[in-house]
Amino acid sequence: MGGSSPCASCKLLRRRCAKDCIFAPYFPPDDPHKFAIVHKVFGASNVSKMLQELPIHQRADAVSSLVYEANARVRDPVYGCVGAISYLQNQVSQLQMQLAVAQAEFLCIQMQQEPNLPAQIDQDEKSFLLSSNFNNNIPQYLGFASSSTVNQDPLKRESLWT
Amino acid sequence: MISGRCAACKYLRRRCPSHCIFSPYFPPNDPQRFACVHRIYGASNVGKMLQKLPPHLRAQTADTLYTEAKCRIQDPVYGCVGIISHLHQQIHIAESQLAKTQAEIAVLNSIAREAQVQEIEADSNFFNNLLPEEITAAGLRSYGYGPPSTQTFRFN
Numbered sequence: 001m002g003g004s005s006p007c008a009s010c011k012l013l014r015r016r017c018a019k020d021c022i023f024a025p026y027f028p029p030d031d032p033h034k035f036a037i038v039h040k041v042f043g044a045s046n047v048s049k050m051l052q053e054l055p056i057h058q059r060a061d062a063v064s065s066l067v068y069e070a071n072a073r074v075r076d077p078v079y080g081c082v083g084a085i086s087y088l089q090n091q092v093s094q095l096q097m098q099l100a101v102a103q104a105e106f107l108c109i110q111m112q113q114e115p116n117l118p119a120q121i122d123q124d125e126k127s128f129l130l131s132s133n134f135n136n137n138i139p140q141y142l143g144f145a146s147s148s149t150v151n152q153d154p155l156k157r158e159s160l161w162t
Numbered sequence: 163m164i165s166g167r168c169a170a171c172k173y174l175r176r177r178c179p180s181h182c183i184f185s186p187y188f189p190p191n192d193p194q195r196f197a198c199v200h201r202i203y204g205a206s207n208v209g210k211m212l213q214k215l216p217p218h219l220r221a222q223t224a225d226t227l228y229t230e231a232k233c234r235i236q237d238p239v240y241g242c243v244g245i246i247s248h249l250h251q252q253i254h255i256a257e258s259q260l261a262k263t264q265a266e267i268a269v270l271n272s273i274a275r276e277a278q279v280q281e282i283e284a285d286s287n288f289f290n291n292l293l294p295e296e297i298t299a300a301g302l303r304s305y306g307y308g309p310p311s312t313q314t315f316r317f318n
Contacts, residue, residue, distance in 0.1 A: 040207075041207065042202065042203055042204070042207065043203070043204045043206070045204070046202060046203065046204050050202075050238060053238060061239050061240065062238065062240075064243075065239065065240045065241050065242075065243040069230060069242060073211075073230075077215060077223065078215065078219050078223045078226065079223075079226050080226050080230055080242075081230055081241075081242040081243065081246065082226040082230060082242070083226075085242065085245055085246060088249035088250065089249060091249075092253055092256060095253060095257060095260060096256055098260055099256055099259055099260045099263065102260055102267065106263055106267050106270070109267060109270045110270060112274075113270060113273065
């Protein structure tokens with residue numbers, strides 16, 4: 001009805017907020033920063049195109065991820081989200097190494113305590129035991145080596161959705 | 163020179179000036195790179211982002227913008243955030259497995275310690291139960307305790 005407040009996007013863009021404004025469901029007027037940051041990084045026009053290409057039920061998640069990426073890019077103008085990916089991939093690698101060491105230690109202790117087991121565990125079985133519990137196949141998300149100067153701070157455990 | 167245009171200026175159909183902000187990072191032999199970045203961020207936003215940074219950081223920035231733009235094109239809903247979410251899950255799984263394995267090691271170690279303690283107690287009980295007359299050199303030898311150079315005692 002008349003007098004309803006324009007959405008944050010239309011306020012920032014200083015235009016009339018149409019009834020079927022594509023931004024209105026996702027950028028309420030009480031959170032102007034959310035649209036401001038997305039507009040700064042992606043641009044309103046690009047965001048509008050991206051949302052229009054998606055079915056309605058996926059747009060809320062798309063907006064959330066765009067806001068997340070925009071925040072990441074503003075915090076780290078050089079690496080953005082890619083910095084976080086690099087950091088997390090390193091964490092995964094380290095944990096998998098620790099897990100492999102722990103599993104090998106477990107096998108050794110087990111073999112010492114049960115001398116009645118066959119003297120040698122089959123190599124294939126050993127390899128299977130060591131590899132079966134973790135995924136060796138981390139997809140290569142990045143096409144370049146991670147840099148030691150990457151800012152690893154803010155995105156480590158941050159909640160992904162606002 | 164028209165023939166020396168970078169991928170950005172070719173895409174935007176304009177002259178490529180000598181100090182074009184895009185040309186070091188969007189060479190003409192890789193038109194798809196700028197097309198991706200332009201589709202997600204827009205040329206103007208990319209230009210502004212690069213301008214705000216010192217020159218020695220711009221190459222890396224262009225690379226990461228391209229990576230994120232590719233992710234967003236491949237996954238229009240979640241983009242890079244989908245990858246981050248997946249990595250968080252992998253970390254959680256690996257941490258749980260590590261904790262479980264470490265707990266199993268602790269259990270095995272405590273079983274081993276318990277077995278050692280029982281063995282020591284059994285030896286101690288044996289000696290405590292010996293009759294006085296058995297605690298002689300001959301008596302100990304009969305149970306297998308001799309000078310170190312002789313046999314090793316095995317307690318059944």
